[in-house]
Amino acid sequence: MRYQDRAVLVTGGGSGIGRQVCRMAAAEGARVAVGDLDQARAEAVAAEIREAGGEAQGFAIDVTDPASVTAFVEGAETTLGRLDLLVNSAGIREIVSVLDLSPEEWQRVIAVNLTGTFLPSQAFARRLIAAGRTGQIVNLASTLGIMAAPNRAAYVASKHGVVGLTKEMALELGEKGIRVNAVAPGVIRTPMTERYFQDPEMSATIRGIHAMNRWGEPADIARAILFLGAEENGFMTGSVLTVDGGWTTGKKM
Template sequence: MRFQDQAVLVTGGASGIGEQVCLAAAREGARVAVGDLDAARAEAVAAAIRAQGGEAIGLGVDVAHPDSAAAFIAGAEQALGRLDVLVNSAGVREVVSVLDLSFEEWNRVISINLSGTFLPSQAFAKRLVAAKRSGRIVNLASTLGLVAAPNRAAYVASKHGVVGLTKEMAMELGTAGIRVNAVAPGVVRTPLTERYFQDPEMADTIRGIHALGRWAEPKEIAAAILFLASEECGFMTGSILPVDGGWTAGKKM
């Protein structure tokens, strides 16, 4: 198993893509720290892993606040005995015109998506460097970290920021043995996006923007994340892996 006895930490681990990463990592032998703003839900996911014979803990974390992010990394290391992989999956989005986007909403999205990637990563990397240990970070970017879409100024800016941050961290941390990569999913059916799929016209639009003619399921993105976190791609760092059903391959005329 690719992650036997390794510690895999996941923010946003209580639902959607993050939850699927937690479950899949546990099936591959990982000790899992499920981090989420909803601590009760994080513990529920951890309990489900333990019920299947795995090792997991649930921890509350607000990734947008330095002390909370650092406490999550420290708590996970204390409970699991080591640090190997960090997956930054926590995220939010807005759907509003750039002309109507409030500064408060702009700050909320940037803080969670971008600062909420930086802060856990920094705390994780500091501990690895101090201990002279290698590790892997996988960030959740988006196709909207590569291109733009209407009514998502903060989300697009934050995910472009995640792409840049991934490359920067890879450059700075490579000689310490820390690889940093990101996935860039297309539209994924999660609790965050579920309302899109309740509108038949919107569902058809989503199908149409992907070359495969469908949207992604969270487990498909989780599989790509764990690939990047594994030693199968030991010479990959600073890479942004589109897992987008052909969205960015081209535009249908």
């Protein structure tokens, strides 16, 4: 198995894509640190993994707080015995016109999505370098990190920032043996987007904008993340892998 005895840390691991990454990494033999703002959710996912015969521990983490981030990385290293892969999956979004977006909402989305990618990555890389180890980081960008959509100014800005940060970290950390890549998902059915799918008209629209005539599921993205984090792909860094069912390929006329 690709991840046998490797330690995988996941922020936003209590639900959605992050939860699926935790479960699939564990199924491939990884020791998993499930990090989430809601510690109960993190511990619930870790319990699911242990019940299935895997190894996992839940942790509380506020990705916008440097002290919380450091405690998560150090706690994961102590518990799992090593560090190998960090997946930055924590994220939020707003739906409001750029004209009506409040400074507070702007700051909140930027803090979680962009700063919340930078801080765990920095703490993780520092620990790897101090230990003389190599490792991987995979960030959750978005198709809205390479294009735009209405009423999501902060989200679009933050995800474009994640794309840029991924490239910068890859450039700086490559000589240290740390690879940094990102996945840019299309529309994925998660708790954050679930309300779209409760509306039949919206569901049909979402299906229709994808070349493959379907939306994505968390497993679609988790597989891509674990592909990027696998040691067999050791010459990939600074890449942004689009996994969107053909959404950005072109419009159906």
